[in-house]
Amino acid sequence: MYAEERQQAMAQLIGQQGRVSVAELAENLSVTTETVRRDLSALERMGLIRRVHGGAVPASTLAVIESGISERDLANTDAKDAIAAAAIAFLPPPGSMIVVDAGSTTARFVALLPRDHRLTVVTHAVPVAARLAGLPHIDLFLLPGKVRATTHAAVGSDTVAALSDLRADVSFLATNGISTTHGLTTPDREEAATKRAIAGAGRRTVVLADSTKIGVEASMRFAALSEVDVLITDSGISDNDATALAAAGVEVVIA
The missing domain is CATH 1.10.10.10 (Winged helix-like DNA-binding domain superfamily/Winged helix DNA-binding domain)
Incomplete structure (x- = not known):
């Protein structure tokens, strides 16, 4: 090496x-x-x-190194599976619209969507779209934009513009980091802009993040804690972090 x-x-x-x-x-x-x-x-x-x-x-920022989607998919798999399953409880009623962010946990989440629960799903993530394409109970909309090699997600001005026209019932977000001092963060500027637009598109915002992301601050903030309704995480979260997030108005769900 x-x-x-x-x-x-x-x-x-x-x-x-x-x-x-x-x-x-x-x-x-x-x-x-x-x-x-x-x-x-x-x-x-x-x-x-x-x-x-x-x-x-x-360090407080990790702007240079960003793990790829294949690496992330292999990390903390049990926790991500549990988080994805717990997120199903936060689906809006049948016939609603959801926006799903790119991420290894959100990809697991859409694979568990109930077959008797009709939804419109909007996503910029190629892996998410691939899991949903052709399913009869899902009306799928894939957002435009340049697909990043690292995350397999569309980003850019076209992606943000398309999201600005939406008003979904729930946005399901992933994040590289979440902290009580700096909110939700990611290393890439264009990814941050897209995530910011996803958070703004939903009436409610539900974040799916395993406990290794808590306390991490990447270089680009895309949402404040005040913009998050629910954080679904695993039992690795510390009591202090759970208390601080709850005090900031975030409902913390342990999967």
Whole structure:
């Protein structure tokens, strides 16, 4: 593994877990602790992580490294399956419209939509659309735009413009990070603009995010906590975070 590949793997692991020790990184990547410390110093100089005693934590922004959809689909699968199942309870009545954001958990969610529950589904996510195309109980609308290779989601001015004309019953959102101080965040500017438009298109906003996203702040904010009605997450959320989110007006549901 080249140094750049190893450093990217380190940054992604730290971003996913929140805090990782030098020993854990060395074992995970089969390198010496001295190599890990040199790599962490390089990552800190790039502004991607922050060194702490014995290890590292994510920096306040993770703008450079963004895991792809295939990587995310393999992470925290049990939690994502449980979150997706819990989100079904927040569907509006049959005949309603929902907007579904791109994400590995939202893709799981649409796969569970009940066959006797007719819906209009609007999405910018190719994987979401692929799961719904041709289903008789779903009226599917795929938004225009340039499809990002990282997320397989359409973004750009055409996507945002199309969303601005919608008034859906519920928007189901994914996020790279959610914090009590900075709200919902993602690393990419165009992705953030699209997510912001998705949040604005729904009368209610339901966020599907496993607990590894809580406390993470990526570089671009797309929604404040005041714009979120419900957060569905897993039991890994701390009591302090759950209390703080609830105090901000967010209904926290543990799947």
